[in-house]
Amino acid sequence: MSVTAAQGFSAAGVAAGIKHSGNPDLALVVNNGPRTAAAGVFTSNRVQAAPVQWSKQVLSRGAVSAVVLNSGGANACTGPDGFDDTHATAAHTARVLGHRADEIAVASTGLIGVRLPMDKLLPGIETAAAALAADGGDQAAVAIKTTDTVHKTAVYEGEGWSVGGMAKGAGMLAPGLATMLVVLTTDADLDSPALDAALREATRLTFDRIDSDGCMSTNDTVLLLASGASTVVPAAGVFADAVRTVCDDLARQLIGDAEGASKDIRIEVVGAASEDDAVEVARTIARNNLLKCALHGEDPNWGRVLAAIGTTRAAFEPDRLNVAFNGVWLCKDGAIGADRAAVDLRGREVRITADLATGPASAVVWANDLTAEYVHENSAYSS
C-alpha cells in the first residue's frame, strides 16, 4: 500500500512519455488532510538539482499538499531554465489539484544535464491527477523506478495510525547514489516540527548509513507528510520508532537492489571512541573498491579492511585492531587470527565486524560489493 497505507492520502503512477521505454515515469502523492504537515531532508551535495532547490523552499514552510515525482530525467545542472521547468511543474500540479504552488514538492531522477520534456510532463500531471486513488501507492512506487529492478514499499501499523512509504534508487541519502527518492506518509496527527525531528533521526540512522558505491546524488530527497486523518497523536518516541522502522526497511531494500550488486555487506564497527569514529571507519571500509571486489570473489581479504581503517582519523592503535568475517575473527591484535578457510562467504549477506578496541561506541553501515555488472550498467549507457 506504500504511501496510501495511511488514511488521508491518494496517489497515482502513470506513463507520461518522459522515458523512451514507455514505462511509468510520473507519480503523484496527494495529502487530502485535514493536516498538510510535512518535513524533508535533502542531499548534502552542493550541486543540487532544480527540484531539490525548489522543494527545500517548499519544506521550509512545513506544509506539503502534494508531491509530484518523475523518473526519466534528474533536471540537475540545467541552469535557470531547469528551475523554471520545476516551477512550471509545481504550478501546473497546483492548478490541476486546486492547491497553492508553494505547497507542491517536486522530485526528479534520471540523467543529469538534460532538460525534461515538459510537453510530456505537464499533460502527464493531468493524467496522474485523474488516476488518483486511495490504493494508488503501488502504482506511484512503480513510476519512480529507474534502474531499480523492483519497486520498494514499507508500512508500519500503529494503534489506529500508520506510517507508509515508497523509495527508489540503489544508494544513500547523504552521500547518495543514483538519486534516492523517498516519500513517507502518516495519518498521525502531528505538526511539522514533530515530523522533522522523527525524520532527521530516522534518516541519520538508516539512509545515511547505506553506501552502495560512495557516490552522492544531486537529487536525493526524503519527504514525510502527515494528514492527521487518524486524529491519533502518538507519543514522540513511538512515532520516531515507527518512522525509523519504515526507513530501515526501505534502506535495506535499496541495498538489496543496488546496481549490479551480488552481496549485501553489513559493516559493524565496535569498540570505537565515539559514534562519529565508528561511522567514519565503517563508511571507509564500505567504500574500499579492493575490498568490494574481494567480497564479490567471496575472498575474506581482511588485510584490505585494515588498510582501509588505516586511512581514517579515528582513534585506534594498529596493533589492537580485530576483524571478523561472518563472526570468524580472522585478525586479532592487528595480526593473523583464525584460518580464512573457516569463513563461508557464499551467501548474499556478508557481515564484517571491525573492533577498534578503544571505546564503547558502535555503528552499522550497509554496502554492496563491486561487480563487473556494476561496471557494465554504469558504462554501457548514460544514466
Added chain:
Amino acid sequence: MSVTAAQGFSAAGVAAGIKHSGNPDLALVVNNGPRTAAAGVFTSNRVQAAPVQWSKQVLSRGAVSAVVLNSGGANACTGPDGFDDTHATAAHTARVLGHRADEIAVASTGLIGVRLPMDKLLPGIETAAAALAADGGDQAAVAIKTTDTVHKTAVYEGEGWSVGGMAKGAGMLAPGLATMLVVLTTDADLDSPALDAALREATRLTFDRIDSDGCMSTNDTVLLLASGASTVVPAAGVFADAVRTVCDDLARQLIGDAEGASKDIRIEVVGAASEDDAVEVARTIARNNLLKCALHGEDPNWGRVLAAIGTTRAAFEPDRLNVAFNGVWLCKDGAIGADRAAVDLRGREVRITADLATGPASAVVWANDLTAEYVHENSAYSS
C-alpha cells in the same frame, strides 16, 4: 638502466621462491659510495607494514647502504613476528654485504596478512648478493613486479651526474594502491637533507597526484639514495627538477599499467581558490566510481563530474562551474554547454578540465577508469 644508471650502484634481481609462480621476487640495490646519503617517504596509512616501520627508522638516520625488496608478500599486519622477519632480513643482508643492519632498508609487496617464507627469502639474499652487477638495474626492476605487466624504469641525465629509478605498483603514494615501491639513485654529491627536500617536493607533485582506485597501501615506499660517485654537486633547483622528472615519468608508467584499466584520465582543475582546493576537487573526481565507469564506456558524462565536485569543501559556486572533456566545454555556468557528440573518447588518454571559476590555482591528478577487468583481477584471487 634503472637504479644502476648512476655511478656507484650495483643491483640484482633473482627468483628466491617467495612467489609460487617461480618468477623473480627478490631485488637488491647496493650503494657502493663513497657517500651513503638517503631520503625516504612512506605511506600515510596508519596501518603500516613491518618493512615500512623498519625502513622509517633506518631513514631517520639519513644513511642507506643497501635496499632489499621482495614481491610475493607484503609482510603487513603480521604483528611482532612479522617485524622480526623484517629485522632478520636486514640483519642477514648486512652480514652478507659487510654492512650495518641499521643501514639496510627493506621493502615488501604482495598479500597482506601472510608471513613471508624466510627459509626462502634469506638464501635468496645470498643469491642476489652474488649476482650484484653495475648493470643489474633492469633485473631488480623485474623482481619487484606483482600485478605489473611491465617493469618500470626511468633515467635523467645531468651534466656529469644522473638520477635513475625503478617502480612497481599500479597506484599512488599517499594514498596508494596495491603497494607502490620506488627506488631512485643518484651519483650527485648531496647530503641527506638535500635529498629529502628534492624527494618530498617531487613526490608531492607526482606520486601523490596519481589515484588509480582510491585505495591506500600499507607498504608504499619511495627511497632516494645518493652515492656521490660523480663528485658533482648540482644546484638545488636543477637536482629537484631531475628528481621530479624521473618521478613524473615513473608515476605516469604506473597509471599506464594500472590493474585492468583501459583509460588514463588526466584531471586538471583550474580556477581554484587554492592549490589544496584544486587537489581536493581533482582527487574527488578521480575517485568517482560512476564517472570512472562512464569513461570506460566512452560516455562524456559531465553530470557525474559536477555531482563529484559538489561533495567537496572547495570554494565554488555551482552555477559558475565549467567542465570540458578533451577540450570540449560540455558544461558552462553549471548548466548544459556544447553538444556531447562533439567529444571523442576513444583514445587511451582522456582529459577532463574542471574550472571552479573562483581563483588562480590549479592542479593535475591522473586516474584510471573502472572496468570489469579491474573487478576480475581483484576478486578472482587474493592479492
